[in-house]
Amino acid sequence: SLPVAAPDLLDPKSATQNSKPRLSFSTKPTVLTSREESDSAINVMKWKTVSTIFLVVVVYLIIGATVFKALEQPHETSQRTTIVIQKQTFVSQHSCVNATELDELIQQVVAAINAGIIPLGNTTTQISHWDLGSSFFFAGTVITTIGFGNISPRTQGGKIFCIIYALLGIPLFGFLLAGVGDQLGTIFGKGIAKVEDTFVKWNVSQTKIRIISTIIFILFGCVLFVALPAVIFKHIEGWSTLDAIYFVVITLTTIGFGDYVAGGSDIEYLDFYKPVVWFWILVGLAYFAAVLSMIGDWLRVISKKTKEEVGEFRAHAAEWTANVTAEFKETRRRLSVEIYDKFQRATSIKRKLSAELAVNHNQDLTPCKRTLSVNHLTSEKDILPALTKTDSIYMNGLTPHCAAEEIAVIENIK
Amino acid sequence: KTMCSGKLQTALLAASYFVYLLVGAAVFQALERAAEKQEKIAAAQMKEAFLQNFTHLTVAELEQFMQNLTKAIQNGVYPVGNESKIEDSNWDFSNSFFFAGTVVSTIGYGTLHPKTPGGQIFCVFFALFGIPLNIVFLHHVGKMLSLLCKKLGNYLYEKGMRKKKIKFLTLLFFLSAGILVFLCLPSLFFQITEGWSYSEGIYFAFITLSTIGFGDYVVGKQPGRSYFSYYRSLVAIWILFGLAWIALLFNL
Numbered sequence: 218s219l220p221v222a223a224p225d226l227l228d229p230k231s232a233t234q235n236s237k238p239r240l241s242f243s244t245k246p247t248v249l250t251s252r253e254e255s256d257s258a259i260n261v262m263k264w265k266t267v268s269t270i271f272l273v274v275v276v277y278l279i280i281g282a283t284v285f286k287a288l289e290q291p292h293e294t295s296q297r298t299t300i301v302i303q304k305q306t307f308v309s310q311h312s313c314v315n316a317t318e319l320d321e322l323i324q325q326v327v328a329a330i331n332a333g334i335i336p337l338g339n340t341t342t343q344i345s346h347w348d349l350g351s352s353f354f355f356a357g358t359v360i361t362t363i364g365f366g367n368i369s370p371r372t373q374g375g376k377i378f379c380i381i382y383a384l385l386g387i388p389l390f391g392f393l394l395a396g397v398g399d400q401l402g403t404i405f406g407k408g409i410a411k412v413e414d415t416f417v418k419w420n421v422s423q424t425k426i427r428i429i430s431t432i433i434f435i436l437f438g439c440v441l442f443v444a445l446p447a448v449i450f451k452h453i454e455g456w457s458t459l460d461a462i463y464f465v466v467i468t469l470t471t472i473g474f475g476d477y478v479a480g481g482s483d484i485e486y487l488d489f490y491k492p493v494v495w496f497w498i499l500v501g502l503a504y505f506a507a508v509l510s511m512i513g514d515w516l517r518v519i520s521k522k523t524k525e526e527v528g529e530f531r532a533h534a535a536e537w538t539a540n541v542t543a544e545f546k547e548t549r550r551r552l553s554v555e556i557y558d559k560f561q562r563a564t565s566i567k568r569k570l571s572a573e574l575a576v577n578h579n580q581d582l583t584p585c586k587r588t589l590s591v592n593h594l595t596s597e598k599d600i601l602p603a604l605t606k607t608d609s610i611y612m613n614g615l616t617p618h619c620a621a622e623e624i625a626v627i628e629n630i631k
Numbered sequence: 632k633t634m635c636s637g638k639l640q641t642a643l644l645a646a647s648y649f650v651y652l653l654v655g656a657a658v659f660q661a662l663e664r665a666a667e668k669q670e671k672i673a674a675a676q677m678k679e680a681f682l683q684n685f686t687h688l689t690v691a692e693l694e695q696f697m698q699n700l701t702k703a704i705q706n707g708v709y710p711v712g713n714e715s716k717i718e719d720s721n722w723d724f725s726n727s728f729f730f731a732g733t734v735v736s737t738i739g740y741g742t743l744h745p746k747t748p749g750g751q752i753f754c755v756f757f758a759l760f761g762i763p764l765n766i767v768f769l770h771h772v773g774k775m776l777s778l779l780c781k782k783l784g785n786y787l788y789e790k791g792m793r794k795k796k797i798k799f800l801t802l803l804f805f806l807s808a809g810i811l812v813f814l815c816l817p818s819l820f821f822q823i824t825e826g827w828s829y830s831e832g833i834y835f836a837f838i839t840l841s842t843i844g845f846g847d848y849v850v851g852k853q854p855g856r857s858y859f860s861y862y863r864s865l866v867a868i869w870i871l872f873g874l875a876w877i878a879l880l881f882n883l
Contacts, residue, residue, distance in 0.1 A: 266771055267768075267775050270767060270768045270771055271772075273764065274735070274764060274765065274768050277731075277735070278728055278731045278732055278735065279728065281734070281735075281757050281761065282724055282727035282728035282731045283724070285722065285731060285745065285750060285753070286722050286723065288745065288750040289722045289727075290722040293708065293721055293722050296703060297703075297708050297710075299699075300699060300708055300710045301710060303696070303700075307692075307696050310692075311687065311688055311692070313687065314688070318681075318684065322677065322681050323700060325677050326677075326704065327704055327709055329670065329673075329677070330705065333667075334667075334670055335701055336677070336678065336701065337697055337698060337701060338694075346667060347659065347667050348660070349656055349657070349660060352655070352656035352657070352659040352660040352663075353652055353653065353655075353656035355656070356651075356652045356655030356656050358843070359655070362737070362841055362844075364739065364838065364843035365741065365845075366741045366742075366844070366847060369845040369846075369847040370659065370662070371666050371667070372662055372663060374662045375662040375663045376830070376834045378659070379659075379838075380833075380837050383838075383841055386651060386655070387841060389648060393647075459748055459752070460751070462755070463751040463754070463755060466755045466759070467739065467754070467758070470737055470762055472737045472758060472844075473739045473741070473844070474741035474744040475741035475744075475845075475846060476741060508759075509763050510763070512760060513763035513766055513767055516763055516764060517767065
């Protein structure tokens with residue numbers, strides 16, 4: 218907002234006469250400058266918001282890094298020492314094998330595993346990862362951006378096609394996800410409306426109803442899309458409970474590490490298993506999108522509340538500062554008036570004393586000019602000309618030739 | 632009426648999604664199956680050759696060794712070379728930071744993943760809160776970048792260009808600039824640091840920035856190469872800005 222000179226509160230005349238704020242610059246603000254100013258204000262605000270959020274993200278990542286390191290590094294170290302020992306044992310047991318050839322073998326094994334082939338047993342009889350069902354699965358991991366990675370294209374042509382396929386498929390899937398999310402929301406909304414009606418009958422407050430419906434949404438969805446599938450995976454894939462839940466979350470958030478993949482092991486799966494898994498992924502993704510957006514809303518509310526509180530605090534602080542400054546100015550003004558009056562009093566008494574001394578020497582009594590000192594708080598205009606006409610150099614209008622009566626006048630005025 | 636059309640729309644989308652998957656499956660199968668067969672044969676031959684070279688080695692012993700080796704590799708441990716190389720940890724701070732970033736951005740390469748129960752539980756909660764945070768951040772960055780776009784657009788408008796042309800030009804500019812900076816240049820960079828071919832670099836860049844993140848190509852994991860200390864952090868910064876660029880593209 219444009220700065221405005223504060224009206225002189227102690228001068229009632231200025232309050233009524235000066236309706237226009239006293240500006241030192243042009244009083245005609247152009248539309249362009251105000252928009253530029255508001256634009257730059259918004260830019261500054263956005264930059265501040267973004268850098269704050271960036272800082273929060275970096276801190277969040279640092280916290281995650283520290284915790285992951287603390288949790289995983291010991292396990293990794295033990296793995297390392299184990300394999301080193303095993304390697305050394307192997308070499309020592311079979312002294313004809315030299316280290317370089319073994320390293321070559323190991324590198325080849327690394328390459329094979331990265332290609333998705335486990336070099337155990339008879340590799341040629343292993344189930345193909347590129348039969349129609351698995352390719353379908355793979356195509357799904359591409360356009361949902363889950364990208365497990367247990368299988369990935371190895372040929373040049375496959376990679377190029379993968380890029381084009383993703384460029385078209387990801388937006389397509391995005392639309393589908395929005396549609397499914399809508400339908401889910403409608404179905405859930407119908408169901409929850411009945412529950413909400415009963416709560417309204419029981420005279421429960423709106424916010425409580427909203428909280429209850431959110432909790433029901435979360436619980437219901439967790440059972441349907443997380444707990445139930447986890448149990449099924451545990452049973453069919455042979456994972457532990459934690460591994461199954463971990464797989465569900467990692468998949469439905471589209472992170473998709475690929476350490477666990479439903480339908481990716483060498484097990485005899487039922488025919489309809491993989492399609493059902495795919496349907497679950499589709500609906501589960503919509504559910505997780507809703508959950509993640511809910512968490513995002515909470516974060517935004519928290520950040521907004523923090524911003525509001527900071528804003529309120531700033532406003533309070535500004536108000537307090539303004540009050541203190543105004544009071545300080547007023548006190549200063551009062552003090553200066555008092556000091557001036559006291560000074561006047563002191564000098565007039567001094568003059569009086571010196572005048573008395575002079576009177577004792579000089580019997581001439583000249584009639585003093587009786588003029589009233591003007592109280593600057595009165596608004597009577599007739600006094601003004603009298604003030605201007607007086608010869609007195611003092612504000613109280615008295616001259617040093619006056620006698621004792623003037624002291625009474627001074628006292629009256631006081 | 633609208634509800635009916637909504638349901639119809641969703642059904643149509645589901646059908647087209649299904650068809651799209653089928654088409655993709657068929658094409659991938661045609662392209663990849665033969666190569667996979669080749670690699671399986673190569674793996675078998677590798678074992679054969681090794682056994683032939685060292686004749687007193689029994690199949691069972693080799694199999695045992697292979698099992699141990701496979702387990703180690705799937706855990707992200709590549710026991711190549713001598714002991715000093717093996718000292719490099721996958722879970723030192725900068726690698727853990729990179730991992731946390733791949734979780735929060737939902738890329739999820741998978742070459743590195745938590746194996747301990749504690750790590751898995753923490754990963755779940757870390758993701759549930761980190762992903763919305765990341766989305767909010769990218770949303771704001773996208774908005775800010777689109778403000779820059781608008782400024783450019785205003786500047787051109789004042790120069791007297793038509794609005795449609797401006798929109799087209801700004802979109803084109805950001806698209807091509809982004810492709811150059813986030814796809815082409817990094818691929819050149821990866822050619823030097825990772826030894827990949829140029830097309831492999833582009834494939835990796837695309838798979839990363841689309842957050843698919845297969846993990847078949849991962850930075851900093853080539854056995855037998857040394858990387859300078861902040862390599863992965865540099866790559867993380869590239870990923871962050873690349874994702875912001877994609878967020879901007881969605882905003883435009």
